[in-house]
Amino acid sequence: MDSRRCQVRIEGTLLELLPERALYWPDAGTLAVADLHWGKTESFQQHGIPLPTGVLEDDLARLSAALTTTGARRLLLLGDLIHSRQGLTPAVVERLAEWRESHASVECVLVRGNHDRHVKTLPDRWRLDVRESSIDEGPFHFAHHPEPVSGRYVWAGHIHPMVRLGGRSDTLRLPCFQVGRGVGVLPAFSAFTGGINVSRRAGDRIFAVAGPAVVEV
Amino acid sequence: MPAGRPRSLRAQIAASRKALRAATEPPAAEAPRKPRRPRVQRASTRAQTNEPPLERLRGWFRAKGWTPYPFQEEAWAAHARGESGLIHVPTGAGKTYAAYLGPLADVAAHGQPGLQLLYVTPLRAVSRDVEKALREPLTVLDADLAVESRTGDTSSSVRQRQRERLPQVLITTPESLCVLLTHERAPELFASLRSVIVDEWHELLGSKRGSQLELALARLRHFAPGLRTWALSATLANLEEAARHAVGTGQTPTIVSAALERPIVVETLLPESVDAFPWAGHLGFSMLARVGAWLDAERSTLIFTNTRSQAERWFEGLRFARPEWAHLIALHHGSIEREERERVESGLKEGSLRIVVCTSSLDLGVDFGPVERVVQVGSPKGIGRTMQRAGRSAHRPGATCHILFVPTHALELVEMAAAKDALRRREVEARTPPGKPLDVLAQHLVTCALGGGFTPDALRDEVRTAAAFAGLTDEEFAWTLSLVREGSPTLRAYPEFRRVVEHEGRCVVADARVARMHRLNIGTITSDAVVQLRYWSGGRLGSVEESYVSRLKPGDTFIFAGKKLEFSRLQDMTAYVRPAKTKVTRTPRWGGSRLPLSGSLAAAVRRTLDTARHGDVTSDELAAAWPVLDAQARLSRIPAADILLAETCQTRDGHHLFLYPFEGRLVHEGLAALLALRLTRLRKATFTLSVNDYGLELLTPTPFPFEEALHPALFTRERLEADVLESVNVGELSKRQFRDIARIAGLVLPGLPGARKSSRQVQASASLLHDVFIQYDPDNLLLVQARREVLEQQFEEGRLERTLERLQAAPLELIHVRRPTPLGFPLVVERISASLSSESLLERVERLKERWTREDARSA
CATH class of the missing domain: 3.40.50.300 (P-loop containing nucleotide triphosphate hydrolases)
Incomplete structure (x- = not known):
């Protein structure tokens, strides 16, 4: 395995935590990401706030890299794929259709998140298999909201977990995976997202995304 | 005549x-x-x-x-x-x-x-x-x-x-x-x-x-x-x-x-014993009883404090110290509801209120004819400010002004001695206008587009008639115009962006939503989002920062406007409270930076300490502060005006370097970042910076050869601007500055009631925006401006440069101390969380994670 990744074993199944802010399940050939917030920059621009474009391109490049290096056959999008209705400008829709085309052989499944409800139907050309609330697969329950489900281990997003390292003097704040006893939360995929600091509960393992590597802290 | x-x-x-x-x-x-x-x-x-x-x-x-x-x-x-x-x-x-x-x-x-x-x-x-x-x-x-x-x-x-x-x-x-x-x-x-x-x-x-x-x-x-x-x-x-x-x-x-300056009489209320007087802090509660005894309900008095929470605590404390005056004492600060403030102002004028604890909210304006005496709790930090506040007493031409200084910690006695000296010499500060702030110009352009529209060439010439923008270049104007018109000066235009549009040759605003948003956000006073404070039973109390309220849990109690309150819930930007029945210990902490020591006063402080170093006790204030100065002299030295005092020290926190240039907080901020950057070039390290008005501290968790590194070359003015910019970029300074700029230029919409719901999807923290700009539009002039503002504030009429010049020429007095000295101690106590590192991210994570785990294990 790539030394930049971390492995966790849950319910006897091996999973990899990628520095691309993605979760990989090798046995199923499935890659999962959460909170992509496509078109967020464009939503701001629509409101008259002049933000530079570029986040989307970088996010897509990172997502492509994760797909390519893992060779995943399926991509699970765990909610908040889009940021708002206004952000889905023709250019954004077109760019994403193009990106989807470049990974045509990958099956894409979207579990709707709260932001996704702003739009009734997503563009056909994105070829997404849309699920309203969750997907159960193997020992796992994939959802947007990190709420425990009996009998299955939950993988979700929504809260954009961040970890604050250091003490009184030197501190760092990084996106992280929060792997708890019954629920695992993925970091927000998009670079243009804030987040909340997680506090470690008993049994939690925290994996920080530190630039090119994932580090358990 | x-x-x-x-x-x-x-x-x-x-x-x-x-x-x-x-x-x-x-x-x-x-x-x-x-x-x-x-x-x-x-x-x-x-x-x-x-x-x-x-x-x-x-x-x-x-x-x-x-x-x-x-x-x-x-x-x-x-x-x-x-x-x-x-x-x-x-x-x-x-x-x-x-x-x-x-x-x-x-x-x-x-x-x-x-x-x-x-x-x-x-x-x-x-x-x-x-x-x-x-x-x-x-x-x-x-x-x-x-x-x-x-x-x-x-x-x-x-x-x-x-x-x-x-x-x-x-x-x-x-x-x-x-x-x-x-x-x-x-x-x-x-x-x-x-x-x-x-x-x-x-x-x-x-x-x-x-x-x-x-x-x-x-x-x-x-x-x-x-x-x-x-x-x-x-x-x-x-x-x-x-x-x-x-x-x-x-x-x-x-x-x-008109030469009508009024004589100013300054007195300092000296602590009974400096041994029991704190070395650091700013509340000054140990002086409360003495101030209570000094006050006279017959003589109407304004008590100025430097922060709102300090005003709350002093109001509370004075009512406790003199319960018989409860109906004569009032509180006045900017967060209190307007009706209440007006009630206090008129009570003071009529004489029904005799003692008012206030902040800069009463620096200006209203004539308080009957005010006889003025008290300043803590250092006034500037000479102009002292004169303004002193002038509040006996507000009549020619009449003598009286002001009583109340020190809050031992070293403030030195500041007060220095302030008296500087007042005698009438060393009033200058107020320097900011140089062509483009965020303000961006806001103005949208204002003009709304108010009848404009043609770019004519407006550019008009803008240049404002002295602050006289040096505005064609490029800067064009850039700012394109910021509000196309959203970006770069070739990557944002097709969806429309704030100002061109219509029949004139720049106007066509979108009603943009117009509404702009009117709501006009102004350059930036503050965190505030929430209204209200009783459940109705009745408004004022406002507090959202960040404070968000830390409260229902049932938590706090003091506001002198009232003990219990928080019950936050809803629609309103915090609902009820009178508290239990003991209350907390006071809201409002944002807003504390005032730095002014240049005039800083120079006076250096002068005053120099006399103390030579054993001359020239004033009562110095005499009162003597035990502390003496401790400083025994553990290390009292700083001289023309020698740079440096102290190194090792504690549980790590390895400390203390320097005492006495140039005020802002200059020290720039200096600390600059020195940290230059030190990390000598050897890989992470420094945590701490500054106050007297000096700065660099702290590193690993041993560092400060003795060798403190070479005059460290203070060179060569590559000064480039180095400061680099340190500012690495550090947090420009991020903080950018927050205000982003708000003024209309990049961040403050959480206004009403506007909030519709704009929730376009809320992002300024620090997140800063990171996005740094990565995707590093030449953005608003970023450039953030850096320039940091420079201007740190340079403050070239103060940083002159400071370096002074420090480079000054002989170094390096002393290894066993524990922080009276001068160093406040820096340790008030450490801010800014750090500058030359380690890689992964190296820092490895080092920090151990600490995190350790502390976590302790708390668990």
Whole structure:
């Protein structure tokens, strides 16, 4: 395995935590990401706030890299794929259709998140298999909201977990995976997202995304 | 004095004194003389109906028993000649009428409908008193003139009426003026304007509020050519610059001054024993009992504190110390509901309240005739500020001002000794206007686009008539214009962006949502989102920062406006509370930076310490501080004016380096970042920086050879700007600066009630935006401006550069101490979380994670 990744074993199944802010399940050939917030920059621009474009391109490049290096056959999008209705400008829709085309052989499944409800139907050309609330697969329950489900281990997003390292003097704040006893939360995929600091509960393992590597802290 | 009024000099002075004493008393204090007034007025109106208005106003002046001061006559004459300028006299010398009667006479003589005279004041709370004062002389004029206010507090029905038709005389704030400028009929509304008076210009000059007002004045001069501008200012080191910025580059300002400085008597309340006196901190509670004993309910007193939470605690403490005065003591600060503040102000004027604990909220404005004494808790941090606050006592021309300093920690005694010395020498600070802030310009462009639209070339020339923007380059203007028009100066245009659009050759705003958003967000005073505080039973208490409320849990108790409250819930930007039944210990902490030590005072502190180093105890304050200074001398040395004292120390926290340049917090911030950067080039390390007004601390978790590194080359001015910029980029400084810039330029929408719901999807923290810009548009001029502002503040008239020059030439006194000294201790206590590192991210994570795990294990 790539030394930049971390492995966790849950319910006897091996999973990899990628520095691309993605979760990989090798046995199923499935890659999962959460909170992509496509078109967020464009939503701001629509409101008259002049933000530079570029986040989307970088996010897509990172997502492509994760797909390519893992060779995943399926991509699970765990909610908040889009940021708002206004952000889905023709250019954004077109760019994403193009990106989807470049990974045509990958099956894409979207579990709707709260932001996704702003739009009734997503563009056909994105070829997404849309699920309203969750997907159960193997020992796992994939959802947007990190709420425990009996009998299955939950993988979700929504809260954009961040970890604050250091003490009184030197501190760092990084996106992280929060792997708890019954629920695992993925970091927000998009670079243009804030987040909340997680506090470690008993049994939690925290994996920080530190630039090119994932580090358990 | 004009010719034809032969009077002896002595009689003149006596009359002027009397006149000015009366001129500065509030109308309420005039009551005993009231019966005489109508008689005189009747006489004057009957006898002089054909007199020119200024003569009549002179008559009104005399009828009140006043005689114009020479500077007042001079100001009226200069205005009559069509000049613009600045009137500089100390507070309480009658400058309001000096500025006002000339323009008023002019308005009366040319009685036309529509707005004629604009009176701009920095404080909206003041306007009611100003309104009263400005209405008074109208009685002798035939013209039917309306005097009204328009501020953020004006009701919407009045504002609606004013939008249709403005009064002849309008009192407003810079921000409300800018909102008026967004009116699509702005060119018509302001076409009839003849004069503008800017009150308390010294308060605006040094800030972006001043830059914004300069742009607004340039706009007004465009709408009403021939407009006369008169600014009023207290004492400043840079009066000529202040005058130029007030009148713009198109005319030469006339400066009218009067040497009417009042004597200031300063006393310091000394602690009984400095052994029990804290080395650090800022609340000063150990002095509470002594202040309580010193106060006298018979003598009305203002107690100034430096922060709002300090005011809350002192109010609470004084009521506890003197319960018998509970009904005589009040609290006044900017977050308290307006009605309550007004109640306190009038109580003070009437004499029903005797002791008011306040913040800078009472620095300006309102005449408090009866205030006899002023107390300053903690260092005043500047000489101009001390004079302003001291001037609050015995607010009469010529009268002696009294101010009592109350130190909050031992070293403040030194600051107070230094302040007394600097006051004696009248070393007043300058207020330096910011240099062409583009965020303010961006906001102004949208304002102009809304207010009738503009053509770029004409507006560029107009903007340059504002002194703050005189050096604006074509490129900078074009960049800012494209920021509001295309959203980006780069070739990557944002097709979806539309704030300002071009329509038939003019730049206008077409989108109603953009217009609404812009009007809501006008202004340059940036603060965190605030929430209203309300009782469950109804009744508003004021406002606190959202970040404070968000840390409260239902049931938590805190003190606000002197009341003990229990938080119950936050809903729609309102925090609901009920009276608390349990013990209360918390006080809200408001954002807002503490004032740094001014350059003048910092130099005085160095002088004072130098005398102490030589064993000269030149004042009571130094004598009182002696045990602490002596401890400093024993553990290390007392800093000399021309030697740089450095201390190294090892503690549980790591390896410390302390330096004491005594240049004020801002300069130290820049210096600390610069030195940390240069040290990390010598050897890989992470430094945590801490600064205060006296010095700076660099702390590193791993051993560092400070002794070798502290070479004069470390302080070189070579590559200074590049190094500062680099350190600023690595550190947090520019991020913090960017927050305000982003807000002013319209990149961040503050959480306003009403606007909030619709804009939730476009909320992002400024620090997140900063990161996005750094990565995707690093040359963005707003980023450049953030860095420049950091530089300007740190350079502060080249202060950082001069500091380096001084430090490089100064012999180094390096002392290894076993524990932090009296000077170092406050730096350890107040450590801020800024760090600068040359380690890689992964190295830091590896090092930090151990600590995190350790602390976590402890807390678990």
